[in-house]
Amino acid sequence: MTFDRIAALIAAIGTGQFYDRVLALLGTLVDCERRLVIKYSRFAAPEFLVNESLDEESTRNYLGWLYRLDPLLRLVSEGNVPAVTTFAQMRSEDRSNAFYDEIFKSGKIFDELVLFLEAPGGAYIAFCFDHGSRLATPEEIAAFSAVEPVVAEAHRLHVQNAIAGGLGSIYGDRRVGVLVTDAGGQAIYRNSAWEATVADEQCADLVRLAFSVGQREPSHWHEHVLHWEYLDLDIAQVRSSRILFLESHAPGYLKTDIETALAAFCSQYRLSHRERQIVEKTMLGYPTSLIAEKLELSAGTIKNYKQRLYLKLDITSEREIFSLFMSHLLGHL
Structure with a gap:
């Protein structure tokens, strides 16, 4: 952390640059280029305040429906929001939540380091640093925890100065x-x-x-x-x-039982038990070789199963399995 970054953060209090400056300050504490700031509200869908991680298609998918599997949204909806956390630390014991977490993380997120700031109205601002191939280190987590009181106080001052100064948007948001x-x-x-x-x-x-x-x-x-x-x-x-x-009002975190959802999906498309196993592991991001290892079959056999599966589902790629399942799931809620 540099004094220049702290000075820049202080200078941005009450301005539209505040959240960018917080992100820049935290960025000096972690080796990560994929980062974003998300506002989680009580009733509205999440909103990106800063996005330096997702491309246009991924952003559309997240805001359209994938946010409903976001483990951070689950924390907010449950009222259990730590100041600093990681995906690895919030691993759920619930089978459905754990499955949805793995689907969410299959979008090239191995771990995510997050600092939460509480905001008026039951909202939270999350500063997220996505790791594609490693866990957040204990040193990174400790550094975020050490700086959190400073950032939280700066945020309190930002909110009051934004209101007093008539800033067009306190949080940089457009939805609430x-x-x-x-x-x-x-x-x-x-x-x-x-x-x-x-x-x-x-x-x-x-x-x-x-x-x-x-x-x-x-x-x-x-x-x-x-x-x-x-x-x-x-x-x-x-x-x-x-x-x-x-x-x-937007739909909140998905609370559907995954076993029931998978059974209904497989029943609708008349999938066999083996085909269901392949669908489930494909949605979790497993490559063909790992699916073969898990099911004790050859990679060639898995490929043959997948080709027949594509014909049954009228699709042409693994990616479409995920989209088809989510369309089925969200369409039945």
Whole structure:
């Protein structure tokens, strides 16, 4: 870690460059080029704030449906979010979760080192460093843990300064509307996402709807979820204030039992027990040689099974097995 990076982080507090600067600071502590920043909200789908890891197609797949297998989303949805963690450390004992974790990681992620920052509204900002072929080292994990209190305090100051300074988007996000009111319910801050969704003449009614239920309790407005909480910020003009969040409701972490899902998929396509074994291991990213070893068959036999499997499923590649299974799974929820 360099003092220049710390100075750059401090200078970015309250500006749109804050999360880039945090990522750059953490990047000095780990040998990794694939990195990104993701915001996890209570109800909306995750959103990339910085993406230096995924290509355009992978980004579309993640935001479209793959996020529902994201182990980090599972932590957030369960309310069990450590300040620093890795994929290896969060290995699940649950069979379904473990299977989904392996599918998620099959996209060239061997391990991921993550630092979480808590944000108002039950949201979390995750700084993720993807390792393609190795585990995060104990030294990297310790370095992230050591710097986390500094980054967390800088983040607290960033949020309050972004609100006080009228920054168009506190988190750099575009999905979640944010409104801050004074003690009397008058709006003193709104982000660009709120302004794009809520007309001026609707704002007062929406504030009343939010405050008709308790803190952090959700209300529904059209296809959106509205919730609020008291704002604990040490700035004179926003003391005793409340912050409202307007989120588009998106499907959350996938909780379907994997055995039931695989059985239904194989039944629909009339797959044999052996074909099911091959489908399962293919989705976990196993190469033909390893599938053959696991099933105690020759590589040639596995290739023959796969060719017959492709005909049954009307596909031409291993990649399509995964897509077909996920389409089946998500279509039956």
